[in-house]
Amino acid sequence: MGIVLAGVVFFVKSQKNKPITKAPDQSTTTQLPEAKLEISGVVVNNFLKSEIEKNEQGDSLLVDNSDYQIVYFPKTKEFIVSITDSPFNEIKQRAEKDLVSRLGVEKEEACKFNVVITTPRFANPEEAGKVYKLSFCE
Amino acid sequence: MDRCTPEQTCEKEANVALSVYSKNPKINEIYERTVSGDQSVYKRMFPKDLTSLAQDIPAVTKANYTSDADKTLAGDPGVQRPGSSAQIFIPHLGGVYEYFLKGIQTALRPKGFGESALSGISTGVVPGLCVNAPPPYCNVENLLPYFGNDRMKAEKASQICNGESGGNPFLINDGCLTGKFFDYSVGLFQYNLASAPHRCPGAFSAVDEAKKTCTIAGEEGRKKLEACVKKYQDPIENINKAVALSGNGTHWEDWSVAAVCGIK
Numbered sequence: 406m407g408i409v410l411a412g413v414v415f416f417v418k419s420q421k422n423k424p425i426t427k428a429p430d431q432s433t434t435t436q437l438p439e440a441k442l443e444i445s446g447v448v449v450n451n452f453l454k455s456e457i458e459k460n461e462q463g464d465s466l467l468v469d470n471s472d473y474q475i476v477y478f479p480k481t482k483e484f485i486v487s488i489t490d491s492p493f494n495e496i497k498q499r500a501e502k503d504l505v506s507r508l509g510v511e512k513e514e515a516c517k518f519n520v521v522i523t524t525p526r527f528a529n530p531e532e533a534g535k536v537y538k539l540s541f542c543e
Numbered sequence: 544m545d546r547c548t549p550e551q552t553c554e555k556e557a558n559v560a561l562s563v564y565s566k567n568p569k570i571n572e573i574y575e576r577t578v579s580g581d582q583s584v585y586k587r588m589f590p591k592d593l594t595s596l597a598q599d600i601p602a603v604t605k606a607n608y609t610s611d612a613d614k615t616l617a618g619d620p621g622v623q624r625p626g627s628s629a630q631i632f633i634p635h636l637g638g639v640y641e642y643f644l645k646g647i648q649t650a651l652r653p654k655g656f657g658e659s660a661l662s663g664i665s666t667g668v669v670p671g672l673c674v675n676a677p678p679p680y681c682n683v684e685n686l687l688p689y690f691g692n693d694r695m696k697a698e699k700a701s702q703i704c705n706g707e708s709g710g711n712p713f714l715i716n717d718g719c720l721t722g723k724f725f726d727y728s729v730g731l732f733q734y735n736l737a738s739a740p741h742r743c744p745g746a747f748s749a750v751d752e753a754k755k756t757c758t759i760a761g762e763e764g765r766k767k768l769e770a771c772v773k774k775y776q777d778p779i780e781n782i783n784k785a786v787a788l789s790g791n792g793t794h795w796e797d798w799s800v801a802a803v804c805g806i807k
Contacts, residue, residue, distance in 0.1 A: 458713065461777035466713045476711055481679045487711040521677040523709025525733070526800050527716045527724055531625045534673040534706040534804065 444482050445517045450509040452477070467507065473500040475507075481519070488524040493532045497522055501539050516542035559612075567633055574599075574635035577643040585642045588650065600637030603630050603672075618672075624803065630672055673804035676705035680712060680778040681731055689786050696792030699806045700732075700785065706800030707733040712778045719750065719757035727757060727768075729775040732785035732798070736771050743771035 442451050456465040456477075468475040473496055474487040486500045500522070505515050516539065526533035578585045578597065586594045608615050608626030617629035675683055681704035683697045690696035708714040708731050718724030719737045727737040727747075736743040737750050737757045746768040748760035759765050775781050788797060795801040 458776075460712055460773075462712075462779070464712060464778075469713070474711060474713060476713055478679050483677075483679060485677065485709065485711050487709050487714055489714070521710070523677065523705065523711065525708050525711075525714060525716065526706045526803070527718065527726065527728075527733075530803075533709070534702065534800065535628070536674060536677050536705070536709075 445519070447510055447514045447517055450507065452507050455507075468500075468503060472496045473503075475500065475504055483519040483521070486520065486522040488522065488532075489528045491529050493524055493529040497537070498540065501541070504539075512539075512541045515539060563606075563631060565631055565633060567636075570633070570635050574639060578635075578638050583643075585646065588647060597638065597642055599635060600641055601632040601634050602636035602640065603632050605629070606631045624672070628672065628674075673702040673706055673800070673806075675701040676710040678710075680782065681705060681708075681710040686782065689782050690792045693792065699795060699804075700782075700789070700792055702804050702806060703785075703795055703798050703800055704731050706804060707731070707798060712781065713776055715772065719755060720759075722754060722756045725750075725752050725755040725757075729772050730781035731778055732781055732788075734775045734781060734784050734788075736768070736775070743768060746771060 440451050440454075441448050442453070443449070452467055453465055456467055457469050458466040460466075463479055465477045465479065466474060467477055472488070472490045474489060476485045476487070477483075478485070484504065486497075486504060488496050488500060490496055504520065505512055508515065508518075520539050522537040522539070523535070524532050575583065577583055579599070580586070585597070606617075606629040608617055608629045610626070615626035617624045617626050675681075675698060679685060681701050683694065683701045686697040686700050686704075687694065690700060704710060707728075710731065712730050714730065714733070716724060716726045716728040716733060718726045720727070725737065726733070726735055727743075728735045734742070737747060738752075740747075744767070745760060746764050747757050748764060749758040750756070759768055775784065786792065789795050795806050801807070
């Protein structure tokens, strides 16, 4: 009886000591408003609220238009910006601007994130097969 | 009266080829002493059956060619590889790495440890001419277990993935709907659902490879297509499909990027 009681007390106590549940991509235990997330130590808008699609691995498609896609990988906290039409440089600039605006951060802060920009061969044969960074971080 | 002075012009695109040579002092001597010579370290350590298969492999380094011309290309003009992706090959050095350094290290370790076994059939240290894909799915480290921890195969796969999708698992090329490409290709390795009926049964009512077109089979076909798209947007499913289609990473001819990257 005593063991059962002790077990119940321990269970209740351990429940009380549990940290606040984090969103899958929050990196700290600090409680943020629902509209915000924290990535690489920077508080950003909760872009996951407007995600278009999610795959089996939990990756989020955030933007999908005829020119580019933006994908977020919560497990590694990485973004991939895919340029799916040409001219590459022009669309890349627009996509970068869109990403920064969606995150609601300054460009300098965006440079702290792990963002890669790529393009498939069907869209831009000359630029495909390489990995680009945000232009304002280079 | 104004005099008329006819001017005749003839515009023609001219290609100018510039050759690049590298000087590699003592490279022949190093190669002979370590790998190719009868008394080389490699030949004294390994059985003749194996050493006779050894290939003369170059090493490769990146280069960037620029000019004031409209277009600057590297290598074979037919491949249309940009000057920024140029590569310089250094004779023999790949063989020194493959056989003398890597091979001997593997031989000195317990069986099963170290990189994949040395083979004369190996294509050497130059898996391809393109850049490896970024994480999290198509980077070499993630692909290694799918290709039996064979780094060469994983690097080739990574470069194919980078050229096909840039590592984006959601990417779709639906060019066959407009006749632009004969593709309804999905995900990391751009698995083409339109290229054979069994790839997404019931999705298309008609496909024409010559005209590069496809027609979705009504509402029912659209639902089937959406299910197939969702399936192959899963990175693991897509990578596994690429492993199977490439014969465990041994042939990549079905991917158009392979020719551009010099991958077989």
